[in-house]
Amino acid sequence: MMKRVLISDPLSEDGIRPLLDAEDVETVLNPSMTHEELLEAVSKAEALIVRSQTQVTREVIEHAPHLKVIGRAGVGVDNIDLNAATEHGIIVVNAPDGNTISTAEHTMAMLMSLARNIPQAYHQLKQKRWERKKFVGVELKDKTIGIVGFGRIGREVAHRAKGHRMNVIAFDPFLNEEKAQKAGVKHGTLEDVLKEADFLTVHTPLIEKTKHLINREAIALMKPGARILNCARGGIIEEDALFEAVQSGRIAGAALDVFEEEPATEHPLLDLPEVIATPHLGASTIEAQENVATDVSFDVIELLRGGTVKNPVNLPSVSSEMMEKLSPYFQLSERLGGFLSKVVEGTLERINVYYSGELLDVDTMPLTRIAVKGILKRHIGSRVNDVNAFKTASDKGIVINEQKSTSTKGFTNLVTVEIETDLEKRSIAGTLLNGLGARIVQLDHYSIDVVPEGHLIVIQHTDQPGAIGRVGSLLAEHQMNIATMQVGRTNLGGDAVMVLSVDKEVEKHCQEELAGIADIKHVTCLNL
Numbered sequence: 001m002m003k004r005v006l007i008s009d010p011l012s013e014d015g016i017r018p019l020l021d022a023e024d025v026e027t028v029l030n031p032s033m034t035h036e037e038l039l040e041a042v043s044k045a046e047a048l049i050v051r052s053q054t055q056v057t058r059e060v061i062e063h064a065p066h067l068k069v070i071g072r073a074g075v076g077v078d079n080i081d082l083n084a085a086t087e088h089g090i091i092v093v094n095a096p097d098g099n100t101i102s103t104a105e106h107t108m109a110m111l112m113s114l115a116r117n118i119p120q121a122y123h124q125l126k127q128k129r130w131e132r133k134k135f136v137g138v139e140l141k142d143k144t145i146g147i148v149g150f151g152r153i154g155r156e157v158a159h160r161a162k163g164h165r166m167n168v169i170a171f172d173p174f175l176n177e178e179k180a181q182k183a184g185v186k187h188g189t190l191e192d193v194l195k196e197a198d199f200l201t202v203h204t205p206l207i208e209k210t211k212h213l214i215n216r217e218a219i220a221l222m223k224p225g226a227r228i229l230n231c232a233r234g235g236i237i238e239e240d241a242l243f244e245a246v247q248s249g250r251i252a253g254a255a256l257d258v259f260e261e262e263p264a265t266e267h268p269l270l271d272l273p274e275v276i277a278t279p280h281l282g283a284s285t286i287e288a289q290e291n292v293a294t295d296v297s298f299d300v301i302e303l304l305r306g307g308t309v310k311n312p313v314n315l316p317s318v319s320s321e322m323m324e325k326l327s328p329y330f331q332l333s334e335r336l337g338g339f340l341s342k343v344v345e346g347t348l349e350r351i352n353v354y355y356s357g358e359l360l361d362v363d364t365m366p367l368t369r370i371a372v373k374g375i376l377k378r379h380i381g382s383r384v385n386d387v388n389a390f391k392t393a394s395d396k397g398i399v400i401n402e403q404k405s406t407s408t409k410g411f412t413n414l415v416t417v418e419i420e421t422d423l424e425k426r427s428i429a430g431t432l433l434n435g436l437g438a439r440i441v442q443l444d445h446y447s448i449d450v451v452p453e454g455h456l457i458v459i460q461h462t463d464q465p466g467a468i469g470r471v472g473s474l475l476a477e478h479q480m481n482i483a484t485m486q487v488g489r490t491n492l493g494g495d496a497v498m499v500l501s502v503d504k505e506v507e508k509h510c511q512e513e514l515a516g517i518a519d520i521k522h523v524t525c526l527n528l
């Protein structure tokens with residue numbers, strides 16, 4: 001039977017050749033539809049392929065009863081509602097490798113243009129003005145480029161910057177000294193990178209954790225006269241803060257390929273002469289467009305024919321037999337991973353997941369994937385899923401180990417997640433209690449009994465009289481209602497842990513005040 005594939009953004013014709021040539025596929029190309037036309041067209045399609053322009057919202061997905069796959073010809077999937085797609089059993093695939101080089105090259109073009117004022121000088125000359133004094137630039141040699149996000153593109157930028165004899169310092173939650181040394185760059189914290197960079201360039205995805213990562217406070221740490229580039233996603237850099245910093249002269253210039261809202265023709269940043277910009281052209285080369293269109297076309301055809309895909313971004317449907325046995329544990333596994341990833345410090349090196357009790361004889365690999373996804377999600381966002389969790393971990397050099405254990409500690413089933421980093425080893429265990437739902441029953445060596453949901457506060461402290469009371473009073477001052485509280489300790493007066501569940505999200509200043517209480521060593525706030 002013919003399958004209809006709708007392409008709603010401009011794509012390379014050579015790239016989509018596999019689709020055009022497929023006898024069982026009808027390809028509908030319409031890159032200039034109104035919203036209403038898109039809703040109508042998608043209602044008849046089994047596959048939708050987009051670049052970054054089409055916003056594949058929940059509304060679009062809900063209008064597409066036959067849709068099986070959404071293909072993103074590119075990397076970032078922030079224009080696709082992944083939750084809505086997953087809920088509707090639609091698999092999302094992307095093409096993460098095809099535009100890496102083009103985007104890295106565009107970043108270098110922007111870097112050089114920024115250093116030498118090329119766009120501004122060109123603009124003057126086109127207006128028949130021969131200005132030379134106004135456009136004195138700076139050399140790249142011996143300057144430091146700070147790279148935030150050392151993934152595919154960040155690494156390629158580093159290679160090229162080294163070719164210009166720049167010093168490279170990089171920060172990425174998955175980068176450690178050893179990996180940095182191998183890549184020939186200096187490893188730093190975000191703060192180190194901000195402080196040392198003459199040029200700062202961001203190459204992270206836009207996720208909750210990276211939204212406004214480069215904000216006023218971050219910019220204040222930078223050298224006066226430093227320059228900033230964003231060829232990743234609008235929103236990673238706080239635009240108002242950047243505007244003020246450039247206008248005041250604190251930041252000497254900025255090069256932007258992306259904006260929080262696109263198209264961005266009226267953006268105030270464009271009025272600043274020190275800001276140079278391109279209209280999201282990072283991936284706009286013949287090669288990249290052909291690569292990403294080909295990659296996504298093959299995956300879409302494979303999927304429509306019932307095959308397996310190379311670059312899945314979200315969760316495909318799980319077989320009903322498997323679902324029955326494992327689904328009760330899906331949420332528990334993800335939350336154990338999510339919980340632990342928030343409390344652990346350092347660079348992830350190894351994840352161990354142990355199963356016991358009634359899970360001994362079950363294929364628990366899907367649960368391990370979900371636990372790993374829960375851990376990695378904190379750094380990578382929704383691009384990591386059950387399908388690609390292991391690959392993502394191995395790409396980051398993280399070892400995954402799954403084991404069955406006969407030690408049940410008295411529970412009928414037990415899932416234990418352990419993380420090893422370069423600094424520490426932490427673990428958490430959870431169980432499903434018959435009729436009572438999920439419980440976290442152990443955090444490191446402390447026995448606790450916590451429902452893994454809602455707003456939780458984890459406090460590591462020294463077991464001293466009054467510590468619990470001071471926490472309770474401070475939360476009351478902040479109008480925070482404590483729903484439950486669990487305390488575990490190693491020995492009288494020794495290390496102890498408190499886990500509180502509260503009725504609303506803990507604000508940053510409240511967390512800071514908690515951390516300032518005597519005998520309290522560390523405070524982590526989670527939202528599960």
Ligand SMILES: NC(=O)C1=CN([C@@H]2O[C@H](COP(=O)(O)OP(=O)(O)OC[C@H]3O[C@@H](n4cnc5c(N)ncnc54)[C@H](O)[C@@H]3O)[C@@H](O)[C@H]2O)C=CC1
Nearest residue numbers: 075076103149150151152153172204205231232282283379
């Ligand atoms: N301007 C354009 O046309 C293009 C823009 N992009 C953007 O570039 C981004 C990066 O692409 P790739 O390098 O292919 O992705 P990638 O997944 O290979 O690398 C992203 C890196 O960011 C790191 N990261 C995540 N959170 C971080 C944080 N808080 N601080 C520091 N690092 C963090 C991740 O660990 C990962 O190593 C994409 O997400 C996309 O939004 C990609 C292609 C074209």
Ligand SMILES: O=C(O)CCC(=O)C(=O)O
Nearest residue numbers: 051052074075076283284
């Ligand atoms: O389709 C495009 O040109 C945008 C590419 C991009 O931003 C991405 O791949 O994340």
